[in-house]
Amino acid sequence: MDMNNEISVPKVIVIFPTKNVQDTIERVILTAKKSKYNPNIIVVDAFSSDKTGDLALNAGAKVIEQDAKAFPAKGNAMKTGLNEALSTGADIILFLDADIKNLTTEWIDRLVDGCINCDMARGYYERHPRNGAVTKLIAKPMLHILFPELSHFEQPLSGEVCARKEVWKRLLEKNPPDGWGIDVWFLIETIMSGYQIKEVFLGHKEHTSFEDYSEDVGKLAKMAEQVEFTIINEALKYGRIDSSMGVKI
Numbered sequence: 001m002d003m004n005n006e007i008s009v010p011k012v013i014v015i016f017p018t019k020n021v022q023d024t025i026e027r028v029i030l031t032a033k034k035s036k037y038n039p040n041i042i043v044v045d046a047f048s049s050d051k052t053g054d055l056a057l058n059a060g061a062k063v064i065e066q067d068a069k070a071f072p073a074k075g076n077a078m079k080t081g082l083n084e085a086l087s088t089g090a091d092i093i094l095f096l097d098a099d100i101k102n103l104t105t106e107w108i109d110r111l112v113d114g115c116i117n118c119d120m121a122r123g124y125y126e127r128h129p130r131n132g133a134v135t136k137l138i139a140k141p142m143l144h145i146l147f148p149e150l151s152h153f154e155q156p157l158s159g160e161v162c163a164r165k166e167v168w169k170r171l172l173e174k175n176p177p178d179g180w181g182i183d184v185w186f187l188i189e190t191i192m193s194g195y196q197i198k199e200v201f202l203g204h205k206e207h208t209s210f211e212d213y214s215e216d217v218g219k220l221a222k223m224a225e226q227v228e229f230t231i232i233n234e235a236l237k238y239g240r241i242d243s244s245m246g247v248k249i
Contacts, residue, residue, distance in 0.1 A: 010091035012039040012112055015081035016098040017066075017074055019046035022055055024208060028096065028103050029059040035108035039094070044081040046073060068178070075182035082168050093168055097159035099208040110200050111162040119167050119195035122153070122187070123160030125205040134224045139184055142228065146235040147188060154199060157183045157227065167195055180223040181230025188234045 014032045018025060029041050041061040045053050047069055056063045064084055066077040078095060085093045092115050094108065107123065114121030135157050144151040161183070167190060174189055176182050190197055235241045 011089060012037040012092045013042060013085040013090040014039045014094045014096060015042045015044060015085060016096055017044050017077035018052050018098040020048045020050045020052060021098045022050040022052050024099050025052050026055045026059045028098055028100055029056060029061050031103045031105055032108055033060060034105045037112050042081050042084055044077040046077055073178050074180055075176055075178040078182055079176060082172055086165060090165055092162060092164055094162040101206040101208060107202050111160060114198050114200045115162050115164055118198050120163040120190050120197045121200050122158045122197060123202045124154035124158060124199045125202045134227055138224045138227050142231045146231060146240045150191060156187050177230055180226040184227055185230050192238060
């Protein structure tokens with residue numbers, strides 16, 4: 001870093017939290033490696049039962065297992081990946097979903113570019129009208145009421161999140177949750193810690209997990225529950241809900 005605290009030639013690490021994504025993992029790794037930032041790739045595997053780990057190794061990624069053999073544990077996987085990336089001297093660390101079917105190198109470049117003069121950059125995108133049920137029905141309405149300063153964010157649960165190492169270090173010190181609530185937790189805690197966040201438009205997003213719940217969003221109930229309780233806990237922490245559970249307007 002120079003005297004202006006800007007990164008001239010950042011060491012970038014891309015982390016893919018994974019579980020049974022053998023159909024997409026090789027392509028997303030090879031795509032990420034073509035970024036102009038020449039990132040190192042870490043795959044944090046949640047004990048996949050398919051060929052995800054072997055394919056990731058063959059594609060040139062460093063593959064590690066998440067700290068706990070539990071599911072859902074996206075938060076655990078992200079924390080495992082962050083600790084590994086920070087131990088290798090990363091300047092900027094970027095998370096990407098591993099099941100993206102249309103990932104391009106421009107996604108990586110735009111997100112890292114966004115962090116050069118900002119603390120965190122988060123991706124937002126166009127998706128299928130039936131996609132993003134938890135975002136539309138849980139995360140955005142609750143943030144609008146409890147954290148109105150965050151209500152303008154299009155994708156509060158974005159899996160494409162990039163930040164400087166200083167930001168990640170401070171967030172890890174705050175004990176992030178282990179499950180699906182971690183994405184919105186990172187958003188809330190980053191803003192409440194006084195950091196700047198920008199959203200970066202990435203175009204259209206297609207991912208294989210949508211196929212699992214496209215006909216029955218009820219399969220997202222556990223995710224919705226964890227996101228909901230994460231926001232409630234954060235609202236209690238920051239005094240957005242009083243002791244009788246009434247919302248402070």
